[in-house]
Each structure stands twice: as structure tokens, then as C-alpha cells.
Amino acid sequence: MKAIIIGAGLGGLLSAAKLSESGYEVEVFERLPIIGGRFTNIPYKGFQLTTGALHMIPHGPSGPLARLLEDVGADVEIIRKKPTAVIRIPRKRGDTDYKFGHKDLLFEDFKMPFSLINRMKLAFYIIATRKNPPSEGSFYEWCKKHLDQDWTYRMSDSFFGWALSLTSRDVPVEEAFEIIENLYRYGGAGVPLGGCKAITDALADIVKANGGTIHTSTEVTGILTDNGNVKGVLADGQEYISDLVISDVGHSTTTGLLDGVAGNGDIRKYIDETKKLKPSAGVKICLSSDKPLIGHGGVLLTPYGKRVNGINEVTNIDPDLAPAGKHLTMSHQCVLPENLARLDEEIELGLQDLEDIFAGKEYEVLLIQSYSNDWPVNRSSSGSDLTNITPVKNLFVVGDGAKGKGGIEVEGVALGVENTMEKILEH
Amino acid sequence: MKINDNCVGCGQCATFCKFDAIIVRVRASMKDNCTNCGMCAAYCPVKAIEV
Numbered sequence: 001m002k003a004i005i006i007g008a009g010l011g012g013l014l015s016a017a018k019l020s021e022s023g024y025e026v027e028v029f030e031r032l033p034i035i036g037g038r039f040t041n042i043p044y045k046g047f048q049l050t051t052g053a054l055h056m057i058p059h060g061p062s063g064p065l066a067r068l069l070e071d072v073g074a075d076v077e078i079i080r081k082k083p084t085a086v087i088r089i090p091r092k093r094g095d096t097d098y099k100f101g102h103k104d105l106l107f108e109d110f111k112m113p114f115s116l117i118n119r120m121k122l123a124f125y126i127i128a129t130r131k132n133p134p135s136e137g138s139f140y141e142w143c144k145k146h147l148d149q150d151w152t153y154r155m156s157d158s159f160f161g162w163a164l165s166l167t168s169r170d171v172p173v174e175e176a177f178e179i180i181e182n183l184y185r186y187g188g189a190g191v192p193l194g195g196c197k198a199i200t201d202a203l204a205d206i207v208k209a210n211g212g213t214i215h216t217s218t219e220v221t222g223i224l225t226d227n228g229n230v231k232g233v234l235a236d237g238q239e240y241i242s243d244l245v246i247s248d249v250g251h252s253t254t255t256g257l258l259d260g261v262a263g264n265g266d267i268r269k270y271i272d273e274t275k276k277l278k279p280s281a282g283v284k285i286c287l288s289s290d291k292p293l294i295g296h297g298g299v300l301l302t303p304y305g306k307r308v309n310g311i312n313e314v315t316n317i318d319p320d321l322a323p324a325g326k327h328l329t330m331s332h333q334c335v336l337p338e339n340l341a342r343l344d345e346e347i348e349l350g351l352q353d354l355e356d357i358f359a360g361k362e363y364e365v366l367l368i369q370s371y372s373n374d375w376p377v378n379r380s381s382s383g384s385d386l387t388n389i390t391p392v393k394n395l396f397v398v399g400d401g402a403k404g405k406g407g408i409e410v411e412g413v414a415l416g417v418e419n420t421m422e423k424i425l426e427h
Numbered sequence: 428m429k430i431n432d433n434c435v436g437c438g439q440c441a442t443f444c445k446f447d448a449i450i451v452r453v454r455a456s457m458k459d460n461c462t463n464c465g466m467c468a469a470y471c472p473v474k475a476i477e478v
Contacts, residue, residue: 049442051439051472347453367442370435375437375473
């Protein structure tokens with residue numbers, strides 16, 4: 001059996017590694033000269049910056065991605081150190097920003113700023129919602145009804161902004177509670193030693209060791225079908241034939257490659273569905289400093305930032321991600337679709353946040369990276385993902401455009417790949 | 428070198444530029460020391476750099 005994979009991002013490489021381990025002949029096509037998609041390192045001024053992700057695995061060494069990496073035999077180490085998450089709040093009650101100082105709360109203590117009545121309600125909801133997860137509307141709407149307090153919105157926007165690049169208004173309540181459940185189940189974030197590239201390179205090594213091929217600088221320009229069955233791909237003007245095709249370029253781009261079969265009713269319906277998918281946007285600001293700005297390897301959530309949702313300092317776990325004696329700190333902020341037109345102001349607000357959050361500390365801005373449209377944070381915003389199957393037989397879609405339920409970022413990618421592999425390998 | 432509207436400002440081009448000739452904020456733009464070598468275009472994930 002032969003499998004062709006379009007795109008050497010995390011989803012494509014996970015699929016290629018798993019199929020090559022399962023005896024498939026695997027051929028991967030990547031348009032860019034480098035593999036890894038938005039999950040690899042780019043060296044810059046001696047720092048290991050990234051093409052997208054923030055060198056962090058949402059559920060560390062015990063989540064779905066770590067499980068899949070272990071399953072395919074990828075040689076990577078994901079380190080989780082306490083604290084995995086800390087919340088920065090203003091020093092004085094009543095302050096609404098960090099200008100007059102701050103204090104840090106452990107994530108486990110996020111209940112403290114709630115009113116007494118809301119703390120009691122929360123204790124009840126934590127149990128009740130695990131038994132009967134809510135299912136209508138957005139997480140924001142649920143909070144409005146059940147825990148209406150400024151702190152609720154700040155915390156949920158900071159957490160979901162950091163984790164999904166969405167505000168609580170844009171997270172469906174089912175997806176939000178599935179994510180919360182996964183936090184209990186799998187635990188907090190960790191950093192892969194060597195950064196994102198350690199993972200994507202280890203996967204590529206497995207593919208190659210199993211006799212698979214990875215073509216870089218080779219663009220797939222069409223998906224070949226025959227009677228509703230996938231037949232292969234067209235790359236660099238040449239036909240490549242396979243038993244199945246896995247696309248790691250999202251549903252929308254995949255339908256664009258399917259030209260010529262649009263007459264089929266199911267496929268027309270599928271194309272219409274993909275048009276509704278909305279990518280999520282965000283800005284990452286990379287900082288360099290001599291002294292640590294955060295001082296631990298967990299996430300610093302910033303619910304009182306004007307724009308910045310959270311920050312990490314990965315060099316507290318892997319010092320090799322920066323030149324000797326330097327630290328690499330990266331902030332993330334969600335960008336709402338309506339604010340994309342004024343991205344410069346969004347970035348300016350993010351930079352101001354960092355000045356307040358790290359007041360009195362010295363740092364330098366290395367690079368400001370923004371993600372939207374065709375190179376987004378997520379090809380489909382969490383909770384709106386389509387499944388991994390398509391109406392074309394043996395054509396599957398993986399990656400951040402087809403994440404599994406409740407999976408934050410790359411955990412969702414891993415869950416989607418697991419679902420796909422079950423479907424393919426059960427035969 | 429021309430940057431078209433596809434540019435999202437991801438900064439990938441800047442990190443591959445051998446001459447430190449690309450500034451990125453919102454979008455990429457070339458500084459005066461750009462030699463038009465075209466190296467960056469291959470690394471752009473959204474085909475935003477026209478050589």
C-alpha cells in the first residue's frame with residue numbers, strides 16, 4: 001500500500017511516521033525548502049525562534065501528542081516543570097492593569113479572586129459540568145449565566161487567547177469544557193528539548209528510516225481522482241499514484257486542489273462547508289534578555305493585559321534555545337478578525353503590555369510575527385473543525401484544519417491524526 | 428522585490444535573509460541593503476514575495 005502526504009507540517013509528518021511504521025510506502029510533498037510547517041525552529045540572531053508554535057506542548061509529556069510520538073518511536077524529550085502555569089494580577093485589588101505593580105498566583109489558585117458566592121458556585125459547577133457537560137452557545141454565554149464576574153471573563157479570555165487564539169465569545173461551550181476536562185486528564189504544558197524542530201525532525205527521521213521519501217520545494221498542484229476515489233497527486237507536473245492521500249494543508253486548500261470533480265453533490269456540499277471555516281489570527285512577540293523575565297518554564301497568563309494573553313520563557317527549561325547567557329521569551333495575543341485591518345495598533349498595544357508586565361526589566365524585541373488568513377494560528381478555529389474524512393474515498397485531511405475534539409493546538413492535531421490512522425489502519 | 432497582499436507578517440523571510448535586509452511588522456518590507464538575491468521568496472509560506 002502506498003500513501004502520499006501533502007505538506008510536511010506536524011500533522012503530515014505524524015501521519016507519515018505512523019503509516020511508514022505500519023508498513024506503508026510513504027511519499028511526502030512539501031512546497032517549502034524546509035519541513036515542519038508552523039512547528040519548527042528558525043535560527044535568528046543565535047536564538048531558536050519558531051515558524052509558528054511557541055516551543056510548548058499544551059499537555060506536556062502525558063498528552064495526546066506525547067502519546068502519538070511514543071507510539072511511533074520518536075526520540076524526543078518533553079519536560080514539564082512546576083509551575084506549569086502562573087497568573088499575573090495587579091498588585092492592588094481594583095487596579096485594572098499592571099502599571100502599579102503585580103503579583104503572581106499559581107494556576108491552581110485561579111479561584112481566589114472570585115467572590116465568595118462565585119467560589120461556592122464554582123465548586124459545584126466543577127463537579128456538575130464534568131457529569132453533564134453544557135452544550136449550547138459560547139463559553140462566554142455560559143459564564144454570563146453562571147459566573148458573571150469581571151474575573152471570569154478576564155481569565156477565560158486570557159486562557160483561551162493563549163491556548164486557542166480565540167476569545168471566550170468564539171469558543172463553543174462544548175469545546176471549552178472538553179478542553180477543561182483534558183486539563184484534568186492530561187495535565188499542563190511542557191517544553192520539548194530542542195524546541196519544535198526536535199519533534200518534526202524526529203518524525204522525518206522515522207519516515208526516512210522506514211524507506212519513505214520527503215520531497216521539499218515540491219508543490220502539489222492537484223489531487224487526482226477516479227470515480228470518487230483518490231488516485232494520487234500532481235506535483236511539479238508529474239503524476240504520482242497512491243492508494244491513499246492525506247492532506248495537511250487544511251480542508252479549504254484541499255478542495256482547491258480537487259478541481260474537476262465539483263459536479264458531485266457530496267463534494268459540492270463539502271466545498272460549501274469548507275468555505276465557512278474561519279482561521280484564527282494572532283501575534284507573537286519574541287524577546288531577548290540577559291536576565292530571566294519570567295524565571296520559570298511554565299505559562300505566564302496575563303488576564304489584565306490589554307492584548308497579550310500569555311507569555312512563556314522556554315530557556316528556563318532548554319537554555320540551548322538561546323545563545324549562552326541569554327533568555328528567549330515569547331508572548332502571544334489573539335487578534336479578532338475585525339482588528340486585522342489595524343494590526344499595527346494591535347501590535348503596539350501588545351508591546352505596551354510587555355512594558356507594563358516586565359516593568360523595570362531590560363529586554364530587546366527580536367521579532368514580531370503575525371499569523372492570519374492563509375498562514376494562521378489555526379486553519380480552523382477550535383470547535384469548528386470538520387472531520388478528517390472527505391467525500392472523496394481515501395482522501396483524508398489532518399493538521400490544524402482538522403483537529404480532534406478538545407485538543408488545544410498541536411494536541412488537537414495529534415488527536416485528528418489518531419482518528420485518521422484508526423480509520424485507515426482498521427482495514 | 429515586491430511584497431504582495433498575501434503577506435501576513437509571519438517573519439519567516441527575515442530569518443532566512445543573509446543580509447538582515449528585511450524588517451517585519453504587520454508585513455515584511457525590504458531595507459536599502461536588499462540585494463534582490465531572491466533567497467527569501469522560496470521560504471515564504473504564502474507566496475507574498477515577487478522577485
